Amino acid sequence: MSERILHRFPGGLHPEQHKSESNGTPIRRAALPERLILPLRQHIGQAAKPVVAVGERVLRNQRLAQAEGYVSAPVHAPTSGMILAIEEHAVPHPSGLSAPCIVLQPDGLDEGMRAFEPWPDFCAVSPLLLRERVREAGIVGLGGAVFPSAVKLAGTPGTPIHTVVLNGAECEPYISCDDRLMRERADEVLRGGQILMHVVSAERCLVGVEDNKPEAIAALREAARLLGDARIEIVAVPTIYPSGGEKQLIHVMTGERISRETRTTERGFLGQNVGTAVAIYRAVVHGEPLTRRIVTVTGSGMAQPGNWDVPLGMLACDLIEQAGGYRPDVARLILGGPMMGFAMPSDEVPVTKAANCLLALASRDAPADPLPMPCIRCGKCAEACPVELQPQQLLWDARAGDFERAEKRDSLFECIECGICSAVCPSHIPLVQYFRYAKTEIWQRERDKDKASQAKVRFDVRNARIEREKREREAMLARKRAQLAAQKATAEPAPGEGEAAPVDDKQRAIREAMERARARKAAIQGQAEDPPVDKA
């Protein structure tokens, strides 16, 4: 095989690696905690809908919640036990807000059931069925994006996929869950790649791994040799952050620059994280849904950094306790890596499908964010930006509240939030925070606008209806008047005497109803301990 010519994406950064803290020990299997908290939404898209009842006993691999809509994913039980509740619980999110979760109390028996029929000979199964299996098994992108994999496998209609890209770059500092996975389960990674090639009828499979993981590359090459599949190629890519970005990795390995507006599947590439490939392999060949994931527990604030095979729903605090706990000088807990992760307000949140790393930093490694200084327009952020944006210009837009310009002219939504601009800024401006803020602000304005146009439609329809009813009433009155006139012409009408009575009746009825309501309200308020919110 000829040596592949590698390419270089614009910008990038060489942050300190910090991989050796956690990648030296094998993956350990976490013991079952006292309870599992399974959020109904651990993926991009609509939340899953529970299909179990509180008090029900469930088995390992049993489906607890089903996908709702096309972009969604089901949730399965990681072990057997009792459903304690379906309620709001804090979830790993920068807001610290709660979301609906299924609370499962393991019974310790870990009694399993067969969720799906195993298909060891997956080549004999139709791609359509395999895609359905990926969907039913609740598999989402485990690299952190948690986009439902089945949707991605559907690709872009009319564009065949020629290359499956397995992403094992793992470019963020500290994280080593994919590294350990590739070392220990290289065969499963590649078999997952084979399944993916079969599903999308691709010709080749490129496995991209940063060259700071020589053991993983060696393990994969050995597995590929044993597998004897010439379509699979293991590519060692230079260690530059963010080579693990999907488009960046494709660029490095093939030289194909995929423009900002284009999706990778539109250009014939299907990117999947190596962990996702293993999950797909387990779902297809062993008939297992996604109920566990590998989590790196690391950082200078952790007593014993390492990688753990964790049941989904395990609380971060339980996992950290099993992993030896914090060091006394721990200052900050981050979900994800130091570049793209976010600080968590609490460690009492469950491990979800997105959780690749729990990073605890000691105070010496988590210095106070320096107070930002004015932008001096040095252009370092623009030089380092891997998607060739002008972060200093975007900062200007975001600060001025000129979101339209940020979106339309300065391509805000191309920002992959890699965090390089913030890292290189000599003025310590938290640029990526401004971009995250601007993005959510734009989404909010879009929601407001949608709501306004919806209100306008309803207002217009209502006005039209009132107008129509008025016309109809007038028409009816006119008809009646005409009838009366006609009657008058034929016979003398009887004097109307019952006219006053109904009005009186109505007034009295209203008065009585108001009396009753007042009495009821008084009674209710007398009972209630705290009355509802005061009228604003």
Next chain:
Amino acid sequence: MWTAILVFTVLALVLGALLGYAGQAFKVEGDPLADKIDALLPQTQCGQCGYPGCRPYAEAIAAGEADINRCPPGGETTIKALADLLGVEPKPLDAELGEEKPKTVAWIDEQVCIGCTLCIQACPVDAILGAPKLMHTVIRDECTGCELCVAPCPVDCIYMLPLKPELDQWRWPNPESRIEIAEDVSLVIASDPALGREAEGRGGKHAMVAPSEVLSGSPRPAGPRDDGSRA
């Protein structure tokens, strides 16, 4: 000289006729400016601006009769958008008309509701469901929070409740506001005589955590916003 006068008279007549024809032939239906303004208004139809709905207010702005700062539900965002559209300076919201409040939705206490339908008639967007002598309820997703249903209720059973924060509608905070918080915190440090003047104006929220950081850092000549970028 007479030729010149003649030529210009003829020219004026011909061009005038042309203009007159164009004015008739290419007449724009409706008021395009009012449409654009209307599109920027929040469509709550609440009437707080003093006009009977968003559209009449938009028309009044287009005609130059009303100011752009009369929409409390739209608040600063709307005023800014209107100012951009009309090419005028944004101004603060007219305080007489109300203030910008967090978004609310109406909620009917169904235990108390007598089913009088008065609120249904008041709701400009048909967001209240019910029938005479049967209790009414608000369709949460359709309610614009205009409060027009509150006053007509004879038994005062309608409450405006703040919207619960939802995960998928959560917004990242503006980093700018954090800097302001940081400045507040720095006052605490400045009050400590041991830290002296250098801490003044920079501190930072983490200065609370590790004041030594503040002292060990190199002195900085300017505050965070001295570049005037916020002006």
